[in-house]
Amino acid sequence: MIVLDERLKTADEFIHIRLPFEVKDSADVMRISFCYFPKIIADEKYSTELIEEGYKRCFPDEPIDPAVIKKRLPLTNLITISLDAPNGEYIGDAHRKNNDETYFISEKESSPGFLPRAIDAGFWKIVLSVFSAEKNGVDVSVRVETENAPLTDGAGGEWA
DSSP, rough: OEEEEEEEEEGTTEEEEEEEEEEOSBSSEEEEEEEEESSSSHHHHHHHHHHHHHHHHOOOSSSHHHHHHHHTTTBBBBEEEEEOOSSSOOEEEOOOOOEEEEEEESOOOBSSTTTOBBBBBBEEEEEEEEEOOOTTTEEEEEEEESSSOOOOSSSSSGOO
């Protein structure tokens, strides 16, 4: 099921987007595919302005060293994902810099960052935390699939 297919903009920065979704029947495995593009903010002038603004906020009385700005380029968009079960239990998160991942949850094992847990029927919730979104927009996609087939290779297969 598609939980989100949307373009986020700079106005969406520093927010948490809650994405409730329903699992109609209990399942053995839940897979969450999460991607956003572009990863790198290509506009160097815009990136430099963002770095300067941040630097001025943190160090208002210090001059900005151009070498410091250059070391921080290129800037990247950053959106992270977390998951809550129907009872509100925190299952985990993926606060990584990868922008195209698939995570799995099952009762016996789960992707790093997520607790192993039974996939119960009910309303689950994904939360996207938007830390940086390019002014021209970032395309974000979240898809969830469940199935009744236990994992077979003991390491999560291609979904680890």
